[in-house]
Amino acid sequence: MSALSGxxxxxxxxxxxxxxxxxxxxxxxxxxNVMSCVQITWYLHELGVKCKxxxxxxxxxAAKRNPSPSGKVPGFRDVVDGTPIELFESGAILMYLxxxxxxxDTPAKRANLSQWLFFVQADLCPLIMRQDPSGxxxxxxxxxxxxxxxxxxxxxxxxxxxxxxxxxxxxxxxxAGTYLLYGKMMFADTDMSHLPNTAAYMERCRARPGYxxxxxxxx
Numbered sequence: 001m002s003a004l005s006g007x008x009x010x011x012x013x014x015x016x017x018x019x020x021x022x023x024x025x026x027x028x029x030x031x032x033n034v035m036s037c038v039q040i041t042w043y044l045h046e047l048g049v050k051c052k053x054x055x056x057x058x059x060x061x062a063a064k065r066n067p068s069p070s071g072k073v074p075g076f077r078d079v080v081d082g083t084p085i086e087l088f089e090s091g092a093i094l095m096y097l098x099x100x101x102x103x104x105d106t107p108a109k110r111a112n113l114s115q116w117l118f119f120v121q122a123d124l125c126p127l128i129m130r131q132d133p134s135g136x137x138x139x140x141x142x143x144x145x146x147x148x149x150x151x152x153x154x155x156x157x158x159x160x161x162x163x164x165x166x167x168x169x170x171x172x173x174x175x176a177g178t179y180l181l182y183g184k185m186m187f188a189d190t191d192m193s194h195l196p197n198t199a200a201y202m203e204r205c206r207a208r209p210g211y212x213x214x215x216x217x218x219x
Contacts, residue, residue: 018052019044019093020066020075035129035178036090037074038215043094043174045210047101091117094171102171116164116172123150124176128183140183143190151195158197162204169208177205 021037044051054062056073066075067086076087076096087093095110095117104110127141127148141148147155154176157164164172180202184190192199205211 016077016079017049018054018065018077020056020062020068020073020077021053022055022057022073033073033135035182038182039090039175039178040074040076040093040097042178042208042210042214043097043171045213046169046174046208047097049097049101090175091121094175098171113165113170113172116170117175119150120164120172120175120179124154125179127151128179137183137186140187140190142180142183142187142192142195145191145194147195151198155195155197158201162201169205173205174210177202177208177211181206181211 019037019040021041022034041053054065056063056066056071056075063071065077066073067077068075068088070088072088074088074090074093076093078085078087078096078100085096087096095114098104098113099110104113127150129137130139130141132138141151144151146152161167163169164176180198184192184202
C-alpha cells in the first residue's frame with residue numbers, strides 16, 4: 001500500500017469508517033459515479049487508510065445506510081469522538097480525507113486544494129467524460145485540437161509542475177487522474193499529441209500503486 005509523505009499515520013482497520021460504493025467495472029460506457037468510487041478508493045490507499053467498503057448493489061442493507069440523499073455512490077460515513085459524519089459527493093469526501101490525514105493545517109492549504117478539486121469536478125470532468133442524459137460516457141474532448149480552454153489551462157500548469165496542488169500528489173490529482181485515464185482508456189484511439197504534458201501526467205498517475213489497487217485490471 002502506498003502512503004503519501006507527511007500523511008497522518010492511519011488508524012487500525014475499523015468498521016466506523018465506511019465507503020458506500022459499487023463494483024468497479026472497466027466495461028465501456030461506465031458512469032461517472034463509478035469513477036467517483038475509484039477516486040475515493042485510490043486516495044484511501046495513497047493515505048494508507050483502511051476503510052470498510054460496502055457494495056450498495058450487492059448489499060440491500062448497505063444501500064439503506066448509504067447517506068447519499070439520491071442513493072447514488074459514493075457515500076461515506078465516519079465516526080469521530082462518537083459523532084457520526086455522513087458525506088456524499090466525491091469532492092467533499094476527498095476534501096474530508098485530505099483534511100483529516102493530509103495536514104491541511106492552514107486556510108491557504110485548504111483553499112489551494114479546494115480550488116483544484118472544484119476545477120477538476122466542474123470544468124475537467126464534463127469535457128473528459130461527455131455523458132448522455134442517462135449518465136453514461138459517450139465521448140471525450142481529449143482529442144480536440146486546439147483544446148478547450150480548460151484542457152489548455154491544465155496542459156500549461158502541468159508544463160510547470162508535476163502535480164496540480166503542490167510538490168506531491170494530492171486528492172486533486174487522484175480526481176483528475178481517474179477521469180483522464182478513464183477517458184483515454186475508453187477512447188484509446190484519441191490523439192493526445194497536442195497535450196504532451198497532460199499525457200506525461202497521466203502516466204505518473206497510472207504508475208501510482210494506489211491506482212492499481214483501487215482499479216485492478218480485469219482478466
